[in-house]
Amino acid sequence: MNQIARTTKDIGNLLRNARKAKGLTQGELASRAGVWQRTISNIETSTSGAKLETVFDLLAALDLEIHIVPRSKMTPGDLEDIF
Amino acid sequence: MNQIARTTKDIGNLLRNARKAKGLTQGELASRAGVWQRTISNIETSTSGAKLETVFDLLAALDLEIHIVPRSKMTPGDLEDIF
DNA sequence: GCCTTTTATGATCTATAAAGCATATTGACG
DNA sequence: CGTCAATATGCTTTATAGATCATAAAAGGC
Secondary structure (H helix, E strand, O other), rough: OEEEEOOHHHHHHHHHHHHHOOOOHHHHHHHOOOOOHHHHHHHHOOOOOOOOHHHHHHHHHOEEEEEEEOOOOOOOOHHHHOO | EEEOOOHHHHHHHHHHHHHHOOOOHHHHHHHOOOOOHHHHHHHHHOOOEEEEHHHHHHHHHHEEEEEEEOOOOOOOOHHHHHO
């Protein structure tokens, strides 16, 4: 399950899924990442555009990293994540 | 050559490499992505933390996308990008 | 259905990125 | 070395994210 992100909305959804997969609440992740619960809520719901730095803080706390790759064609499996 | 980014600095370096690989100037990329040359310079040199949205604009203009994956152990090849 | 936990959100303040103008500085090339 | 293109940067304004207090709303368990 390779997670593709092309928009801030993708990142929001993806971070929420990753957080839940690890069984963390927004509050727990917030304290781990050194950000505010409010900020995580905003990012996950795409209420506000996030700063790159903040996203990296969250990814680190979730033990994730970003790979930059040439744009791939949409694979069937990816559609599940959208709809 | 899978590009790993864990910090804003990584993103800056990576965007610069990708831009040059496509033979684009900052000005050209700026007009394609709808941002300012100034902004690209700032991001590539990590002069200022970028907004996630801006990074996505640049990635789209470079035909790149982000994959979120579990943190990998550092591979030997990656060290070249650091030192 | 109630209670607890979790998430969303109102309001204000501060910090800072991007817009917008510019020019200075650097780098590549003949 | 001189020239031109490319990149870096000074400054001011505007937009907006994050900090910080709070509480409201929603979700989940019993």
